Amino acid sequence: MRPTVHDIAAEAGVSLATVDRVLNARPGVRRKTVDKVQAAVERLGYVRDVSAANLAKKRTYPLVFILPEGPNSFMRGLEAEIRAAMQRSPVERTAIRIETVPPFDPAAIVGVLDSLDPAEVNGVALVATDTPDVSAAVDRLVDRGVHVATLVSDLPGSQRIHFCGIDNLAAGRTAGGLIGRFCNGRAGKVLVVAGSMKLSDHMDRASGFAAVLRSEFPDLEIVGPVETNDDADTVRQAVTAALDAETEIIAIYSLGAGTRGLIEALPDREQRKLAVVAHEVTEHSRQALAEGLFDAVINQDCGHEVRSAIRVLKARADGLMPISAQERIRIDIFLKDNLP
Amino acid sequence: MRPTVHDIAAEAGVSLATVDRVLNARPGVRRKTVDKVQAAVERLGYVRDVSAANLAKKRTYPLVFILPEGPNSFMRGLEAEIRAAMQRSPVERTAIRIETVPPFDPAAIVGVLDSLDPAEVNGVALVATDTPDVSAAVDRLVDRGVHVATLVSDLPGSQRIHFCGIDNLAAGRTAGGLIGRFCNGRAGKVLVVAGSMKLSDHMDRASGFAAVLRSEFPDLEIVGPVETNDDADTVRQAVTAALDAETEIIAIYSLGAGTRGLIEALPDREQRKLAVVAHEVTEHSRQALAEGLFDAVINQDCGHEVRSAIRVLKARADGLMPISAQERIRIDIFLKDNLP
DNA sequence: CTGTTAGCGCGTTCAA
C-alpha cells in the first residue's frame, strides 16, 4: 500500500497540515520540523497522489497556444488538433486558449507573450520564429513564472522547458538519404525550396540535408535554398524559374510549406523525371504522392505534438517529469504505399 | 462548472446512492427511477469524474501481458517496456503481471488464457499466433468478461477489443515501395525471408509487399517467402543458400526476426550489391544500418504499443473510448541518416 | 427499493 499524508504525519509525529505545508513548500514551519517531515517522506517513499490533490484543489490548467494564422494547411491542421484537445478539457482539467498571429511576424509573437498574465496562465506553447526578440520575450515570461514549450519549430537559445516537434536536423538528413538513394548514382543538381530561414526547423532541415549530400552523395549538387515565405504562389514561380534555368536539376527537396505551388510547377513525369521529397501530409501532398508526383513525404504528427505539449506543460505545473520516450515525436516517412 | 452526482440527485429528486446505482448499472432500482436519473444525466450533460471515482474505490487495474520467451531482441525490448510500465504502476493504478510462453506454441498461449481468473484479471494483452485455437481461447476469455487486446500481431477473427500494433499490410507495402525505388529500374529477384506464416503480422507484410511489387515493379520477382521461425541460424543458412542458388537476387526483404543471421549471411557490399530492408531497430540492425549493410529498417515503437495497450485496457475497464488517433501505432522508417 | 453516512488522499480554512 502506498503511503499517504497520514502515514507521513504519524511517522514524523506532526499533524496533517504541517505535512501539507512542507510538501508544498509553504512558509510557517520551523526548520527542524521541515527536516523531520522530509526524513519521513524519504523513509516511507511517499509520492503524492496527483489526482487526489487535483480533486481537493479543483485544479484546472489554464494553457495558451500561439500559432500563425493564414492558409498554411499544416498550421490549420495543428489548430484543429488544439480544438480537439479543447473538447477534452473538462476531462483533462485544462482551459485552453488559442492566440493567432500573422505568420513570420516576431513582433506580433512578442506582443502576445508580453500581454500574458502569469496569474491567469499556467503554460504556453508556441510556434516561434527563431529571432532574438522572441527568445527574449520567452525568457521574460519564464522569469515571470510561466512554463513555455516550443511547438514545431524550436527556440534553442531560450529558457523553454521543452520542444514539441521532430528532430529537424535528422529530418533533413532523412530527406538527403532518400533523395540520394532515389537518384541512385545519377549525377546532377537538387533544388532546395525553403519557407524562411528565420524558422529554426527550416534551418535545421536545410543543414541536415546538405550534410548528407556532401558526405554520402557528392555527385549531387544543391541549388538554393530559395526562400518562399511558405507562400504557394511564390513557390510555384521559384520552382518554375529554377527548372527553366537549370536543366541539370534531377531532384527537388521542399522543406517548407506552399506545397500546392510546388505541385503546380512540377512538369509531366514523362517529360522530365524528378525525385521529389516534401514535408507534411496535407490534402495536396497526399494526392501528389498517390499520383506519383512526389516520391516521399516527411511528416510530423501534429496531434501527437499538441497532446505532448499539454502533457508536458501539465506535468511541469505539477513539478513532475513526463515519460520522455512518450514525448519524442517521430519522423514519419510516407510513400504512396503507406499513406494512412 | 461540471455537474456532479449531487446535481443529478437534486435534478432527479433522488438520493446520491440511487444516482450511483444507476450510473454503475447496479440492480435494485425501479425502472421509473432509473429513467428519471438518466433523464437528469442527459439534461445536465453529466460525465463522471474518473479520478474521483478511482480514489473512492481505491481502484487498481490488474493486467496480464502474454509474450513469447526466447532470445528474440524485439520481444525482449517489448518486455523491457512492460517492466518500465510496472515501475509506474503506483501512479497509473495498474498491477501488471507478465506471462511468457514458448514461441510459436499456440497450445501454451491457450493454456495461459484458460488459466486466467476473471475475478483477478481486468484485461489481457497478448502476442498471439493467428491460429483457431488461440482465437477460440480469446473468445472464451472475453465471454468470461475479461477485455483482451492483441499486441504486435493481430487475431483478426477474434473478439479482441483492440490491436496494438502497426498496420502490417501497409508496412509490407512500404517495404515494397522502398525496395522498388532502391533497385530503381533494375530487373531481378527479391528474396523474402519470414519468421512464420502462423503470425498474422508476417502474413500481412508478405502480402502487402507482394502486392506492391506486382503492381508497381513488375520487373522484380519474389523468391520465397522462406520460413525461419525467427531463428538467427536458420536465417543465415537460408539466405546463404538462396544467394548461392539464385545469382539474380538483387534485394532482400526480411520481414521477421533473426536479423543477426541475415547480417552474417550478407556478402561484401563490394562483391555483390544488394538492397536490404529489414524490420525492427535492435542492436544488430542498428549497426547494419550504420555500416551500410541495410538500406532501411522498418520499426514499430514497442514502448508506444505497451503504453497504448495499457491505456486501451484501462479505458475499456471504465467503459470509456480512448482517443483513437493517439492509439494508432506509426510505421517508423529508419535510414542510417535518421537513426535515433 | 431507497436514503444516510462515512470515508478515499489531499488541500484549506480557522482556531489555538
Added chain:
DNA sequence: TTGAACGCGCTAACAG
C-alpha cells in the same frame, strides 16, 4: 508555529 475539521466528487456499507 501548529493542529482540527471540513470539503472536493464519488463509492460503499448499513439502515430504513
